[in-house]
Amino acid sequence: MPKIGMQPIRRQALIEAAIQTIHERGSLEVTVGQIAKRAGVSSALAHHYFGSKDSLILSTMRYLLTELTTDLRATLAAARTPRDRITQVIRANFTPSQFDPAVVSAWLVFYVRAQSSPEARRLLRVYAGRLHSNLAHALAQITDSVHAHAIAEGAGALIDGLYIRRALKSGSPDPESAIQVVETFVDAMLAQSEPIREISNGRG
Amino acid sequence: MPKIGMQPIRRQALIEAAIQTIHERGSLEVTVGQIAKRAGVSSALAHHYFGSKDSLILSTMRYLLTELTTDLRATLAAARTPRDRITQVIRANFTPSQFDPAVVSAWLVFYVRAQSSPEARRLLRVYAGRLHSNLAHALAQITDSVHAHAIAEGAGALIDGLYIRRALKSGSPDPESAIQVVETFVDAMLAQSEPIREISNGRG
DNA sequence: TATTTTTGATTGACTGCTCAATCAATAAAA
DNA sequence: TTTTATTGATTGAGCAGTCAATCAAAAATA
Structure with a gap:
């Protein structure tokens, strides 16, 4: 479905969502799912673009x-x-x-x-x-x-x-x-x- | 009962084990099992004396x-x-x-x-x-x-x-x-x- | 002193849940 | 058609907390 060139947009959105989610939860005990949801995508997509939670962090x-x-x-x-x-x-x-x-x-x-x-x-x-x-x-x-x-x-x-x-x-x-x-x-x-x-x- | 008066000894040991384990792992992502093992007891005992992980922390x-x-x-x-x-x-x-x-x-x-x-x-x-x-x-x-x-x-x-x-x-x-x-x-x-x-x- | 009872101390096994990571499938561009 | 984007479903691991059962010392009793 998506138009080409989504990668940088998604990465940016996920990173900013990570910051917000970390703040909201007050720790690194956040799930990829929470971050992804905030970024408006599925957790699978987060893994697709970052490979692992560690890499996203x-x-x-x-x-x-x-x-x-x-x-x-x-x-x-x-x-x-x-x-x-x-x-x-x-x-x-x-x-x-x-x-x-x-x-x-x-x-x-x-x-x-x-x-x-x-x-x-x-x-x-x-x-x-x-x-x-x-x-x-x-x-x-x-x-x-x-x-x-x-x-x-x-x-x-x-x-x-x-x-x-x-x-x-x-x-x-x-x-x-x-x-x-x-x-x-x-x-x-x-x-x-x-x-x-x-x-x-x-x-x- | 067994040697009576274990409670303060175990609590102290578990607390010190918690500090060491947190240091070793570098975060709060430690399991009650790890702490208990270091203190030389079972994780069930840690729960017995503290009620919950949160309370131990x-x-x-x-x-x-x-x-x-x-x-x-x-x-x-x-x-x-x-x-x-x-x-x-x-x-x-x-x-x-x-x-x-x-x-x-x-x-x-x-x-x-x-x-x-x-x-x-x-x-x-x-x-x-x-x-x-x-x-x-x-x-x-x-x-x-x-x-x-x-x-x-x-x-x-x-x-x-x-x-x-x-x-x-x-x-x-x-x-x-x-x-x-x-x-x-x-x-x-x-x-x-x-x-x-x-x-x-x-x-x- | 010897025996029985009581009860804190202690654990292994189990449960229910969460989560990171994977995968197969779908959809839309190119 | 080939490539990129995307997700729902699935899995396998790990973990907090529970519980029934065992152990052994201490207190009561005989």
Whole structure:
């Protein structure tokens, strides 16, 4: 029946349905049938396009990683100074599409998944590595390398922690206050590592 | 009856087996049979003592919360100054028994669980609430209330984030460096909120 | 002390259900 | 006709929870 070229459409629909279903159920204990139903197709078709549930889940992770990269590129485009680059890297993580409850839920369950799936773990390491190198690179232009890495490490952990806490909260997301926490952290750490310079960055 | 008084022994053994099994499998997708086997009993006995898998899991969460409280009391006993209390609250979260890989894995999966289980969510909120009030109370003695809450909020998220990252790392835990990250965070935030006072607390 | 009774502890076998994955068949384009 | 899209039906595995039955210590009794 179907017109040719359904593959990418179905894959996209199934991935987005997976994110929503994971959010709704609050865990990875979702069935292929539930995901497929939400995408408006049969579970058999989901298997047809992804081969296995595992593959669908991994594709969903990759999709989220790609979206994050896209958002990062978009925010970074506006950055001019190193300090501004830091701000934009942080902001990319709290974009509406990233800080969306369903997306946050998905990230959380993927962290658990990474504990038993080598490929999932690899993907999360890619994410953590990129975040760290983006932050550390910009930081290295305003402080020494040791502090740069330490601050990047802390900021990364802080972002992860804010995600976790977001997942536990009900109600609408508050990206701005989360961004503010990380910004304040970075400012405070920079101020401590270079007490001679100006503290404020005009965002406080 | 057989040796009377088996109940507490079995319950304890099953709870500890649950933590280990969850760690080993990296998720909550563990069977009662696996847990029971590790505890050296039949799955039927696990049901006999806990009623349901769900109840066993919740008991495991409560057990971890209790252990954390115990560790907290122990570290707090040594604290004299408000700043020292903060240090000890932080340290309690990175005690060897808390920062143990299996325990960290368990906390991580419980965070996911909290998304679909109201009781699990309640328990995590108890944890987050205690941590926050402990930190905020001590902080309020060295800075104003607004900053105290903000710093406590950030420190809590940071601790959660460090746990997540610990779960993803292989190899032995490094509690000291994690503690150092949080300590540095607190110092930096305090320094920024009160730029006139001394920055160092002698731990940097 | 010896015997009987009582009852918590414990398990193997079983049930009913869920789910991932497969397959054969159908429908519509190309 | 050949290829792509699609699904209902089916299967085989795995699992939570139940239950009837057994075991052995402890308490009561003789």
